Amino acid sequence: MFLTKPEFVNERRKFSREFKLEAVRLVKERGVSVAQASRDLDLHENVLRKWIRDLATDPQHAFPGHGQMKPEQFEIERLRKEVAKLKAERDILKKAAAYFAKDAI
Structure with a gap:
């Protein structure tokens, strides 16, 4: 019997602006560590860190939306x-x- 590798589906997950804001709020306001928050939200730490950085640099225009x-x-x-x-x-x-x-x- 031959075992084959499962095919890797390379589909990017999309998150709403509200989800990103809430994830950043979890770290900034509630004091949860980036590592813990990323595990809880099933995110890579670098993604969450980028969201935090994006919101800090330009809160008004952070997370403009899909294709915007x-x-x-x-x-x-x-x-x-x-x-x-x-x-x-x-x-x-x-x-x-x-x-x-x-x-x-």
């Missing part, structure tokens, strides 16, 4: 797209200038 970005991240993404578009336009103009310069000679 903080305003700063949204602006950075918009500017990256604009830079990519401008580089493409620049490259087209360079090629056109080289083409017309070749014909002028």
Whole structure:
């Protein structure tokens, strides 16, 4: 009889903003250690530590939700797209200038 390894399901768990806030509150306000809270909530300690750090750095915009970005991240993404578009336009103009310069000679 051959035993096979169980397949690893790589599906990320998703937690609501309320769950994250309550987990951080458990550590900060109730004095439960990060290690104990992470065991109780079935989380990796680093995940809980990141939630604590995120809430401490920006309480207003912490945990924006599924697929939503903080305003700063949204602006950075918009500017990256604009830079990519401008580089493409620049490259087209360079090629056109080289083409017309070749014909002028």
